[in-house]
Amino acid sequence: MDQTISLSLIVPFYNVGENFVPLLASLEQQLLPGVEAVLICDGATDDSLAIAQQHIAASQAPFRYQLIVQANAGVSAARNSGIQHARGQYIGFVDADDVLLDDYSENVLGVISKHQPDLIEIGYKRFRSLADLPHSKARYLHRYSGLQPCRQVALTVFKANRWFSVLRFYRKDKIPHFAFPLGVGFCEDLIAIPALYQYAQTVFCIKKPLYGYREHAASATFNVKPASLQALKSFSSELANQQHYAALPSQWCGILQFNLAYLLLKLHKTTQQQEALSPAFLGYIRKLALTHWLTPGLSIRKKWRLTFPGSVYRPNKSE
Numbered sequence: 001m002d003q004t005i006s007l008s009l010i011v012p013f014y015n016v017g018e019n020f021v022p023l024l025a026s027l028e029q030q031l032l033p034g035v036e037a038v039l040i041c042d043g044a045t046d047d048s049l050a051i052a053q054q055h056i057a058a059s060q061a062p063f064r065y066q067l068i069v070q071a072n073a074g075v076s077a078a079r080n081s082g083i084q085h086a087r088g089q090y091i092g093f094v095d096a097d098d099v100l101l102d103d104y105s106e107n108v109l110g111v112i113s114k115h116q117p118d119l120i121e122i123g124y125k126r127f128r129s130l131a132d133l134p135h136s137k138a139r140y141l142h143r144y145s146g147l148q149p150c151r152q153v154a155l156t157v158f159k160a161n162r163w164f165s166v167l168r169f170y171r172k173d174k175i176p177h178f179a180f181p182l183g184v185g186f187c188e189d190l191i192a193i194p195a196l197y198q199y200a201q202t203v204f205c206i207k208k209p210l211y212g213y214r215e216h217a218a219s220a221t222f223n224v225k226p227a228s229l230q231a232l233k234s235f236s237s238e239l240a241n242q243q244h245y246a247a248l249p250s251q252w253c254g255i256l257q258f259n260l261a262y263l264l265l266k267l268h269k270t271t272q273q274q275e276a277l278s279p280a281f282l283g284y285i286r287k288l289a290l291t292h293w294l295t296p297g298l299s300i301r302k303k304w305r306l307t308f309p310g311s312v313y314r315p316n317k318s319e
Helices: 017-029 048-058 075-085 104-115 130-135 150-160 188-192 194-199 226-240 250-270 279-291 300-307
Strands: 007-013 035-042 065-070 090-093 119-127 146-149 168-171 202-214
Touching: 007 017, 007 075, 007 104, 017 048, 035 048, 035 075, 048 065, 065 075, 075 188, 090 104, 104 119, 104 202, 119 130, 146 150, 150 194, 150 202, 150 250, 188 194, 188 226, 194 250, 226 250, 250 279, 250 300, 279 300
Parallel strands: 007 035, 007 090, 035 065, 119 202
Antiparallel strands: 090 168, 119 168, 146 202
16 A cells, blocks of 8 residues: 555546546546545536446456545535545646546656646547547647746636646645535636645646547536526626635736636527626626726636627517
8 A cells, every 4th residue: 555645636526427437537547656536426416426436346456546436516515525535745636527647646756856847737538439639639638738837828728718627736725725516516616726726836837738628419518507607697796706716916816807708708608597697797897898898818708798789689678
């Protein structure tokens, strides 16, 4: 058994189906000395729990796994439970239908050993079928690489608006109170991950695609429930009233509000169960667009649509 755990990988799962097996197979290959996997069964009703138990029993290193079983509480609660049980110096997150690519742990452990940054970022590939991975394009959160002051990287991160938790690792003793918002089933990363940049002093950007991100219609990314939409609206209101991320640099917070406003506008157009946007909110997003009209690095299309929201969403005349 490893004396020191450098990296804990948090893997919540719920009714994953056939995609769980390739994830576990790739995870097994990355459990090098100093790495543990914390699997959290979030009340699964299919055979996911049995698959996890069988996998651990057949593992070459079963002592590098923790298996936690809880009643269904959602992905945020499951991740938070994993964080609480994690023994590693650094915490990373893995979605149960994705895969870890070659040299994932070797690269991350190397950075931890040499640099001890507060935050680590990695590149990724998108795929629908595992056969796509060898030919998939390598993607990155931004253009930076190597060890950087967090403040130098963060503005670009906020503008890019890619908040994937699975592409980040954080140092637990430097950001000890990090947690995901409970009761949120959509864009929980957008709400939680900015906190890592708020508290981190240094970030190491690994310019290699080490994570395979699966895209499919069943993903939460493409299915938004009214309750999740309301949670995003509440978060937007809290940002505007400085009830959330009050200590975040104002420029970062403003860009976060800008991108969130565009997301809300787009969701109200595409969600089947639409709820009318108030004139006050429409005025708020127009103001955001005008405030950031000259901000470089933000999408011109987003600026245009937030300035003229009627081109994306038409409110009820009865409002």
